[in-house]
Amino acid sequence: MKNAVKVLQIAFTYIGTVVGAGFATGQEILQFFTRYGKWGALTILLSAFLFIWLGTKMMLLARSIKAASYEDLNRKLFGETVGKGVSLFTLIVLIGVNSVMLAGAGSVFMEHLGLHYQVGLWVTLICTYLLLGRGIGGVMKLNSVVVPLMITLSLAVIINTAGSPGAARFFTLSTDSGLAAAWTSPLMYTAFNLSMAQAVLVPIGAHTESRKAVIWGGILGGAGVGFMLMAGHFALSAYMPGIVQFEIPMGHIARQLGATIQLVYILLIFMEIFSTFVADVYGVTLQLKQRLKVSPRLISLGILLICYLTSQFGFSSLLSVLYPVFGLFSLVWAVMLAMYRQTGDGRD
Template sequence: MTNRWMNSLKIGFTYIGTVVGAGFASGQEILQFFSLFGWWGTIGIMVSTVLFIWLGTRMMLMGHLLQAKSYEEVNHYLFGERIGHWVSIFVGITLFGVTTAMMAGTGALFEEQIGLSFHVGVIGTAVLAYMVIIRGMEGILSINALVVPLMLLFMLLIGIHSWQTRDFSQLAQLEPSNHTGNWLFSALTYVAFNLAMSQAVLVPLGAEISDKNTIRIGGWIGGVGLGLMLLIGHIAMQLRLDQMITLDIPMALVIEVLGEGIKMFFLLVMWGEVFTTLIGNVYGLAANLESAVPVGKKRLMALIFICAYAFSLLGFPTLVSYLYPLFGYCGMFIIALLIVRKLPA
């Protein structure tokens, strides 16, 4: 029983670490997808939490039942061989784009916040990530078991600070900002994008776990954890929305009043969130490309890092800003089929 719960915690933490990235840590994702909708954004978070629990678990169970080595096998099952192949190619392109953006983000973090070279940040992070993922899924599980509790602690500090310094009664009267869009569609797009991205890790993770109940418990832990983190960040945003809405890194407004030590903790958490997304993306890409590029998995991973580093120097993250919405719509089809398709026998 103890072993099952430990494995479930690792699954849940890996799920959280795969979904949560730099956009989450900065507060920008929470702001755009939820907080701009006022009270309805809170309902959107509840809907998202239910979908993260349900569909994330189904995705891992499909990987388990198909014994899938990569996300392409699940896409073939969902869409059929021909369409599934093209969906997987699009997923791979976007994963590479996000990987490039994550690497460029680490360089910017080191350069702007710590005063070190952009190249030191990118290369140092890439080398460390490579050392983790050559250990396979065990390495990904282990690093998420270390980093995700730090993320949860950081969000808890944000929540405690908001509780102590603000009047929560005002939350009941919150109105949406002057923001076009629908709260429910925004919540669905958020879940769709992140689950489509998480395929790269959740599918092979499910295949490596022998017990279905362990997967189900892990799915609950991951989904509930994501929901709580979203809710805490959303409340902190809502209490200062008029100030937050103009900032590139809204969470910085909360951090700056907590002292220099918390600021450094914030930078560590932000780097950790980038790191967990990075290792998940590269692992998933390598698993999917292994049969098409027969150079050995370790060399293939190194090649992905080298190419991503090269593209990060060319400003490739700009392209990702166009791919994200398209990937969200693609994710809508994936979650729709996750709902209607029966689990493999």
């Protein structure tokens, strides 16, 4: 029973870390999968397989080397010097992405709840700081609440879409994009999300005693991400191509389920932003703790302050430069992880 609870906690944290705001709004699913029409469902299956395989492998490797943070994993994959550089680049991108997520939390409060933008920022920052004091256990417990709600909403969306006239369109939807682009897209998507998720998955693997719990947590987590991708793709396909015009396409679909479901969906978007934000800040804190001889609390405060300041001025222009570079880097990183061979029982 103890192992079963641990497996679910790992799986839910894995799902919650990957399923951020871009995923929740539907934009990521639209851009990486649904735009490729009938190929979308098959490429989601490929993506789910990669999430299961590489996510589990990452956690097992972290467990075998007793990694203190994702920097230890990168040193193992790339060597001492290159590994440090890779971790530093990942750190910059993670802080940038978290600044955008924090700004997104402020926007949810302002646009959908009628509260001031700054209220959203400060609620997120204060709750994050309080939760970080609970360590990886706090991160996992948060996701154990948020992710089941996300899965429930996904099921509601599937049931609603199944009764619509375009329910079968994800089998027949045409696309102007080439086959090479369609099959490259899931590789980029999975590599990018796994390289970001290492900030959380590495400490989870390192802190889990049971190897079986890590394996089954990785399998369920990767499959869960695949299920949520498929649910979103199924719903979005039914409303193509008109759904492309909406900034939050899944929000438009949720609106059709009634005012209560729409409010739940909006709160869920915030919770997804919050859970990913907390997890990433925790991972970055662990990495900086290896480099700086100051207390983790002080490091976390510093990271939150940087995120707050950059969320005021916008980070989108810098991210537009960093994202493509980080995307290519993620592919190299994922290939290195895939090619790494462990010996014996998984302990190096």
